[in-house]
Amino acid sequence: MKKLNILLLFLSLSIIACKNNKKEPTTIENETTTAEVFVVKPEATSVKWTAYKTTEKVGVGGEFTTVNFEEKSGATPEEALNGLSFSIPVSSLFTNDATNTRDAKIKTSFFGSMLDAELLTGTIAYxxxxxxANLTMNGVTHELPLAINITDERRVTLTGVMNLADWNALDALAALNKVCFDLHKGADGVSKTWEDVAIQIETYLRKS
Known part of the structure; x- marks a missing residue:
């Protein structure tokens, strides 16, 4: 009888020990992570250009104050920019000219000599x-290579150089030089308007 009691006590202690050692199921909380989505906003975008006159190649700066984008987003900056379509109204050209005549000459004589003079359109491939930039101007679509820099603050800078001959725009350039003949003369008395135009685009990738 004594042995039986000891056996029962041993079994009871074993059951208790097993219960104490039993691991409780771990509850894993569902953590919801919101993926970043990058969006290019037209109101945060500037398109600036620098053309050149005289044989000394003096820069003349300007910009387009309006840029339109299709609505596009991406999980990365590259995804947000790649395939982005844009259009730029030529009417938004602005050079901050004190005489208020330069803008009209460029719009009328340069762009006015082109086909489809109202808009510059294109698509970014990144x-x-x-x-x-696959840019369409004067009825011609041509690639414009762009150097790109994206900061940690998601600011994007794109720079490149257009050669107007690639868009069959030399006649338009000659028309502009004609109306600006004296203004484009340098110290040597030669009137010249250059074929290359420097482009700088700045924008900001917002999270949504």
Whole structure:
């Protein structure tokens, strides 16, 4: 009888020990993570250009104050920019000219000599670190290679150089030089308007 009691006591202690050692199921909380989505906003975008006159190649700066984008977003800056379509009204050209005549000459004589003079349109292609704008101007679509820099603050800078000959725009350039003939003379008395135009685009990738 004594042995039986000891056996029962041993079994009871074993059951209690097993219960104490039993691991409680771990509750995993569902953590909801919101993925970043990058969006290019037209109101945060500027398109500036620098053209050149005289044989000394003096820069003349200007910008387009209106840029329109299709609505597009991406999980990365590259995804947000790649395939982004844009249009720029030529009417938004602005050079901050004190005489208030330069803008009209460029719009009328330069762009006015082109086909489809109302808009510049195109699409950005940005893959594997390479960026190109497929720009349509004067009825011609041509690639404009762009150097790209994106900061940690998601500010984007795109720079490139257009050669107007690539868009068959030399006749338009000659028309502009004609109306600006004396203004585009340098110290040597030669009137010249250059074919290359520097482009700088700045924008900001917002999270949504």
């Amino acid at each position: 893959t594997s670190g390479n960026c190109v």
